[in-house]
Amino acid sequence: MRVVNMAELAGPDWRFVADEIDRPDIEWRFHCATPNNAIERLIRKPRIARYRAAVAAACDARGADALLSHLPVATAAVAEATGWTGASPRHLAISFNFTSLPTGAKLAFMRRALRRVDRFLVYSRAEQQLYPALFGLDPARFDFLHWPMTVPATSGDAPLAQPYICAVGGEARDYATLIAAMRGLPEVPLVIVTRPGVVDAASLPANVHLLHNLPNARFWNVVRHSRLSVVPLRDAETNCGHITLVGSMLLGRAIVATRSSGIADYVADGETARVCDPGDPEALRAAIAEVWNDDGLRGRLAEHGRQFATDVSDSRHMAAYVGRYLAGG
Known part of the structure; x- marks a missing residue:
């Protein structure tokens, strides 16, 4: 089984849950949108690194069994790219969350691209209701999970001497x-x-x-x-x-x-x-x-x-x- 993982913000060494899933039969392939050259670091809008990673992941997804993507714009980008490359794995969108909802041309693009995604993971039940209506998708494709994390690591002294x-x-x-x-x-x-x-x-x-x-x-x-x-x-x-x-x-x-x-x-x-x-x-x-x-x-x-x-x-x-x-x- 081959699984392709595309991360929007994590670095190239991030393995998501690969080390926690006991499946020796899975071949994991990782792609990230971290800028890796001067042009990608210089030009942030459009975020060239995102679309470079999306195309690379979509190419890698040809013949793959599953595609995992993180954050909504990266998900739409890689979903659109799978249409260009002919890849057709099952696609899970993780951390599908918006600070501000898309409108206009961006919304139209995402509505088209997201039809290729078969499941979405959100971190609130409100989003389970909101996003299907916004993107014209079946609510049954949206799953809810509380935001998962370990106790955050900390270092250093308190920033103030007094309580705050x-x-x-x-x-x-x-x-x-x-x-x-x-x-x-x-x-x-x-x-x-x-x-x-x-x-x-x-x-x-x-x-x-x-x-x-x-x-x-x-x-x-x-x-x-x-x-x-x-x-x-x-x-x-x-x-x-x-x-x-x-x-x-x-x-x-x-x-x-x-x-x-x-x-x-x-x-x-x-x-x-x-x-x-x-x-x-x-x-x-x-x-x-x-x-x-x-x-x-x-x-x-x-x-x-x-x-x-x-x-x-x-x-x-x-x-x-x-x-x-x-x-x-």
């Missing part, structure tokens, strides 16, 4: 509302970790500290040393924040999050998080203050969240799911 809260990540975040909330909590330090351009550094109050592009272990180290982790999402239908939620829970941090259908499978108000409406600085301020000041509540949220993430987001669930798919399930 954190907010990390850059996809579909509403940092403007969070910063507005923090203006009314001058005694509570906040550390934000995101990519450049997401937060206007010139407008930050004195209690908000901004860090950019930390290595993965230092990124999670900010969470590990925090008193609680805040996940402020853009609106009530945002399908982002899963990695931050699960990673924070596994590190034993209490969560304050804004309500969204996309994270309803992860947060239950008063159980695994304190939840408030999006776009409401006063409500977010009150939720942060409550969890910051109430040691008992903070401890309960942290413990319930850790147990929840340990149970439903075990990284072995992904290997089991892919194993079933490769076995014809």
Whole structure:
């Protein structure tokens, strides 16, 4: 059995679940969209490396039994390329998730290309309903799995000497509302970790500290040393924040999050998080203050969240799911 795996963001040494699936009969072939020459590093739009990897994977998929692709645009690219190369393996799209939904010509392209994909893996039940309607696909082709991961590795000292809260990540975040909330909590330090351009550094109050592009272990180290982790999402239908939620829970941090259908499978108000409406600085301020000041509540949220993430987001669930798919399930 030959399985071709195409990764959008992971490096060339990433083997996905190949080492966790006990199938000696599988020949794994790996392709990644990491820029590997000066032109690919220089030209980022269009992302040449993605389409180079997609064509290479589609060529490799001729005669393969299964094609695995990660993230939606890469999935559409390699699915379209299989039409050019004549490859026809079963195709599983993993981490099929959007920060912003496609429109116009991009949507038309994806609707056409995604017809060649037979199964999609999403990380919320809301997406199971949303994407079939958007792309004109059978809902039965969409599977749900909680975001799977191990306890994040961390390294380094705390970024601040005093207790603080954190907010990390850059996809579909509403940092403007969070910063507005923090203006009314001058005694509570906040550390934000995101990519450049997401937060206007010139407008930050004195209690908000901004860090950019930390290595993965230092990124999670900010969470590990925090008193609680805040996940402020853009609106009530945002399908982002899963990695931050699960990673924070596994590190034993209490969560304050804004309500969204996309994270309803992860947060239950008063159980695994304190939840408030999006776009409401006063409500977010009150939720942060409550969890910051109430040691008992903070401890309960942290413990319930850790147990929840340990149970439903075990990284072995992904290997089991892919194993079933490769076995014809």
